[in-house]
Amino acid sequence: SQELEQSPQSLIVQEGKNLTINCTSSKTLYGLYWYKQKYGEGLIFLMMLQKGGEEKSHEKITAKLDEKKQQSSLHITASQPSHAGIYLCGADSGTYKYIFGTGTRLKVLA
Amino acid sequence: EAGVAQSPRYKIIEKRQSVAFWCNPISGHATLYWYQQILGQGPKLLIQFQNNGVVDDSQLPKDRFSAERLKGVDSTLKIQPAKLEDSAVYLCASTRDVAFYEQYFGPGTRLTVT
Numbered sequence: 001s002q003e004l005e006q007s008p009q010s011l012i013v014q015e016g017k018n019l020t021i022n023c024t025s026s027k028t029l030y031g032l033y034w035y036k037q038k039y040g041e042g043l044i045f046l047m048m049l050q051k052g053g054e055e056k057s058h059e060k061i062t063a064k065l066d067e068k069k070q071q072s073s074l075h076i077t078a079s080q081p082s083h084a085g086i087y088l089c090g091a092d093s094g095t096y097k098y099i100f101g102t103g104t105r106l107k108v109l110a
Numbered sequence: 111e112a113g114v115a116q117s118p119r120y121k122i123i124e125k126r127q128s129v130a131f132w133c134n135p136i137s138g139h140a141t142l143y144w145y146q147q148i149l150g151q152g153p154k155l156l157i158q159f160q161n162n163g164v165v166d167d168s169q170l171p172k173d174r175f176s177a178e179r180l181k182g183v184d185s186t187l188k189i190q191p192a193k194l195e196d197s198a199v200y201l202c203a204s205t206r207d208v209a210f211y212e213q214y215f216g217p218g219t220r221l222t223v224t
Contacts, residue, residue, distance in 0.1 A: 004152075031211055042114070042201055042215030043153070088152055092211070097166055098143070100152030 002027045002093040004101035012107045013079050021074045021104045023089035029069045033090040034061075037103070043088060046074075079108045112136065114216035116202050122222045128190040131219045135183070135204030141165075142179055143213065144187050145201040153201055159185065160208055189221075197223045 003026045013019050023032065031050050035043040047056045049065035049072060056063055060083075063074045076083055089101040115134040123129050135142050140161050145153035156175065157167040161182035170177065174193070179185040189196055199220050203213040 033211060035215075040217075040220075042217050043203075043213070044215070045212045048211050090152075097158075098155055098213070100154075102150070102152050 002091065002099060004089055004091055004099060006087075006089060006101040006104050008104060009102070010105040010107075012109065014109050015080060016078055019076050019079055019106070021087050021106075023072045023074070023101050025070050025091060027070070027093075029065065029072070029091050031092045032065055032069075032072045034063050034072070034074055035088045035090060035100075037086040037088060039085065076106075079106075081108045081110050084108045114202055114204055114214050116200075116216035116219055118219055119217060120220050120222075122224065123192055125194055125223050126191040128188065129192055129221060130186055130188045131200050131202075131221075133185045133187070133202030133216060135185070135202070136214055139204035139206055139214070140182070141205045141208045142185050143203040143205075144177055144185070145203065147199045147201055147218070149198070156187070158208075165208065192221075192223045194223050197221055 005024045007022050033048045034046040037043045047058050047063055052067040052069045054065050060077045065072045084107055086103045086105050088103045093099045117132050142159045144156045146156050147153040156170045157177045158165040159179040162179050175189055177187045199218040201218045202216045205213050
């Protein structure tokens, strides 16, 4: 079965710093989604990547899917306290069966 | 439009007791998902409905968990009897249709089994 591994598991950065979160799949990705979860709340969809090499941005958050479609990175520029939360990558493991990574907890210090 | 509603938000029960969670998806959304999220882990799909039919329930512990989606709208997830390892957040999500990738999540129900 397909698995998604995220790194790092947790991250603490000073406000204004840039950071990167990685998501690695055990199999080729046919669709990779990024979600954000605030503590104690549901997930909020950020963006979806489908094509190898594709890059998308949402405000100060940029995500890219590598050419081989087995890894995605999410980059936050000039982090703010509002970026704090848990970032989860998700994928369709086949026939609309969705799986999620273990998540990366981000804390931004003001 | 109103988001996905879930109730209750929190529930504490003793092991071997029963519990039920309710979800009201976004109006018009045909596909509904129930996920279990254990602390420190990503959500795990328990069951997926397309209208009132089950698309995937391969990870649903059917000896104790059951779910239904009457009339293809609201859904209920039940645990009977609960075990300590069922302590988790239960998330409900919906999409317009099975092929739509953007899932809309409810706030979740945090279950504690003592």
